[in-house]
Amino acid sequence: MARYEQYHVFSIPQPLLDTLVPRSIGNLPAAAPPVLEEPSRPSSPSPAPLAPAGARACNICLGATFADVDEQRTHFRSDWHRYNVKMRVSGGNAVSEVQFAQLADGLEDSLSGSASSSDDNDESDDDAVSTLVRKTKRLHTIREDGDGDDETSTRSVPNAPLAWFHSPPATQLGIYKVLFPSDLISYRGEDAGQRYLQELKDMQSGGGEEGRKWALFMTAGGHFAGAVIRVSRPEGEEDSGTTKKGKQKKPKPDTEVLLHKTFHRYTTRRKQGGSQGLNDSSGRKAISAGAQLRRYGEQALRDDIRNLLTDWADELHDCERIFIRASVSNRRIFLDYEGAILEKGDDRLRTFPFPTRRPTQSELLRCLQELTRVKISHLTEDALREQDDAYLASLPKPKPAPAPAPAQPPRRPEKPKLTAEEAAQLDAQRALAERWARALEMVAKGRLDALRAFLARGDPLGPGGVDARAPEGVEDAAPGETLLVYAVRRGAEDAVRWLLEDARADPTLAVQRADAPAPAADDEGDEDGAPVPGTRRTAYDYARTRGVRNVFRRCAAEHAEWWDWLGAGEGGARVPSALSRAMEEEREGKKKVRRRGLKDKIREREAAQKEREAELPAAEPPKPEVRRREPAEGPRKLGGAAGAGESVMGLTPEMRAKVERERRARAAEARMKALGGGR
Numbered sequence: 001m002a003r004y005e006q007y008h009v010f011s012i013p014q015p016l017l018d019t020l021v022p023r024s025i026g027n028l029p030a031a032a033p034p035v036l037e038e039p040s041r042p043s044s045p046s047p048a049p050l051a052p053a054g055a056r057a058c059n060i061c062l063g064a065t066f067a068d069v070d071e072q073r074t075h076f077r078s079d080w081h082r083y084n085v086k087m088r089v090s091g092g093n094a095v096s097e098v099q100f101a102q103l104a105d106g107l108e109d110s111l112s113g114s115a116s117s118s119d120d121n122d123e124s125d126d127d128a129v130s131t132l133v134r135k136t137k138r139l140h141t142i143r144e145d146g147d148g149d150d151e152t153s154t155r156s157v158p159n160a161p162l163a164w165f166h167s168p169p170a171t172q173l174g175i176y177k178v179l180f181p182s183d184l185i186s187y188r189g190e191d192a193g194q195r196y197l198q199e200l201k202d203m204q205s206g207g208g209e210e211g212r213k214w215a216l217f218m219t220a221g222g223h224f225a226g227a228v229i230r231v232s233r234p235e236g237e238e239d240s241g242t243t244k245k246g247k248q249k250k251p252k253p254d255t256e257v258l259l260h261k262t263f264h265r266y267t268t269r270r271k272q273g274g275s276q277g278l279n280d281s282s283g284r285k286a287i288s289a290g291a292q293l294r295r296y297g298e299q300a301l302r303d304d305i306r307n308l309l310t311d312w313a314d315e316l317h318d319c320e321r322i323f324i325r326a327s328v329s330n331r332r333i334f335l336d337y338e339g340a341i342l343e344k345g346d347d348r349l350r351t352f353p354f355p356t357r358r359p360t361q362s363e364l365l366r367c368l369q370e371l372t373r374v375k376i377s378h379l380t381e382d383a384l385r386e387q388d389d390a391y392l393a394s395l396p397k398p399k400p401a402p403a404p405a406p407a408q409p410p411r412r413p414e415k416p417k418l419t420a421e422e423a424a425q426l427d428a429q430r431a432l433a434e435r436w437a438r439a440l441e442m443v444a445k446g447r448l449d450a451l452r453a454f455l456a457r458g459d460p461l462g463p464g465g466v467d468a469r470a471p472e473g474v475e476d477a478a479p480g481e482t483l484l485v486y487a488v489r490r491g492a493e494d495a496v497r498w499l500l501e502d503a504r505a506d507p508t509l510a511v512q513r514a515d516a517p518a519p520a521a522d523d524e525g526d527e528d529g530a531p532v533p534g535t536r537r538t539a540y541d542y543a544r545t546r547g548v549r550n551v552f553r554r555c556a557a558e559h560a561e562w563w564d565w566l567g568a569g570e571g572g573a574r575v576p577s578a579l580s581r582a583m584e585e586e587r588e589g590k591k592k593v594r595r596r597g598l599k600d601k602i603r604e605r606e607a608a609q610k611e612r613e614a615e616l617p618a619a620e621p622p623k624p625e626v627r628r629r630e631p632a633e634g635p636r637k638l639g640g641a642a643g644a645g646e647s648v649m650g651l652t653p654e655m656r657a658k659v660e661r662e663r664r665a666r667a668a669e670a671r672m673k674a675l676g677g678g679r
Helices: 014-018 069-076 079-089 097-105 119-145 192-202 276-281 289-311 313-317 361-372 381-394 420-445 448-455 483-490 493-501 546-558 581-615 653-675
Strands: 162-167 171-176 213-220 223-230 256-264 321-325 375-377
Touching: 069 079, 079 097, 079 119, 097 375, 097 381, 162 192, 213 289, 213 313, 213 361, 223 289, 223 361, 256 289, 256 361, 289 313, 289 420, 420 448, 420 483, 448 493, 483 493, 493 546
Parallel strands: 213 321
Antiparallel strands: 162 171, 171 375, 213 223, 223 256
């Protein structure tokens, strides 16, 4: 019964290791990547290897075992199984999954590789599988007739991700090349195979007292997953032995997760794809609330990842390999920034040599298992030789050399491209402008806790710390403006107080803006609020409210030794006067006395009014006037008929106004006489 074991790349048994030899393809140099392909077609189908006892297996495919029925059904619908069935029916030999994947890479029509049961997918997959079977049969026909050509010897073999080793009589081991040193991966000498084998043997030992460590990082679509993992046991550690109670010790695992972290930020619009930063760089900068949230999410994700790298700096320093899965734009999160933990030319950096899914903790573990698990196949040497020839035949023929193009007229000189230094400087300027925009937003919204944590990360606003001046390209701030001046202009009293007292922002820095406010008089007098005249302006000169100006004056009284608060020349903050607590208490006392005096006067006036009303005699009820109607004929007097002198009927608006004024004058004279006691 054939045995199918799984080996860890750092724990290959020594007897097997001693029998390994490098694998090469036919007449190719040993440095070429070994690829296992379609075996020869014997006269009768060869029996499939048996699966381990107790496991579900496929009787057609090589080494296909399944954990449950669903996995087995998925396998029966796959292209690999259909290809093996067609080959067995036609008298051929089945291939392993790795061999089938390499055969499919040489086919022009890509195979779906999906487990979908739809009619369309099945039809397209069936056509692709049939094409691959026909190519294999045609290859055998050519070899049997002896009509093959020598073009296959000149075809270039694509670089494969696996380095293969052969153990006679019928065992092959495949290991990902990214696990080897980078200088060996790029080496193309004739002894490359022997160097790979020697390096594999060296990998079985070493690692120090703590074992070998790897770091794995993935980020995509706002998701991030990272881990630091011990991938080999410490040197000299053995599994054998018993405990104090005489029980057998449990073997320690080959891998152990030392650190791990996952988090997510909102950076991509749902069902749209692409990050907000890429959309902005294309020239279509959105101004919606969602776009602002995504920009903030990208910045927060970048800061979170870089902070995590800083926290893990000691562990990353001890890592032997560092795998990073990120797009071109997201890769700058890990590299090429000020104070980066990982350098761009670090020999330990690697990418995952196979497709990965959404960054999660389970995906990291799956990729780790894929990297550290040795790929195993069981083919005889004759089958290997035949499948090497089949693979070479499946490679595309070299294209003929193109004819020399006719001479073209000289093109206009293109605009000079930016150098690497200029591009790096431009990226640094953009990043600085983004950090300034975040800081200004925190000041405007009064988020002092977030601002305190933001400024604590070194010098995010550039040299000078909190007194750094705004660069060009910041929307809300003028070039050369400080964070204190922006807070003063916004009227953010809490932010101004925090910047002056806690952050110790310099109020004496001269800042020139075209929109400086004109001197404004304060409610308590010009000496408290009017800026000192002059051409030089400081942060105090941009205050538009009395509350902000009082913040400066209070700081001048409480911390007089910090700055030259009252100075108007060079090095002065141009604050007109200090405002101490005693002065504020005195001012409040004066206001209270003034308000108390006004209330007393109002009460006295109301009491005098009540006394005068009590002394007046009771007024008799007015007698109703009896109006007499004038005859309709005959002359009338101005103002109406007799007995109706107050009537204004029939008068012009000017005359009505004159009569009303006279009436009010008589009423006022009557009231004055009544108040004077009838005199």
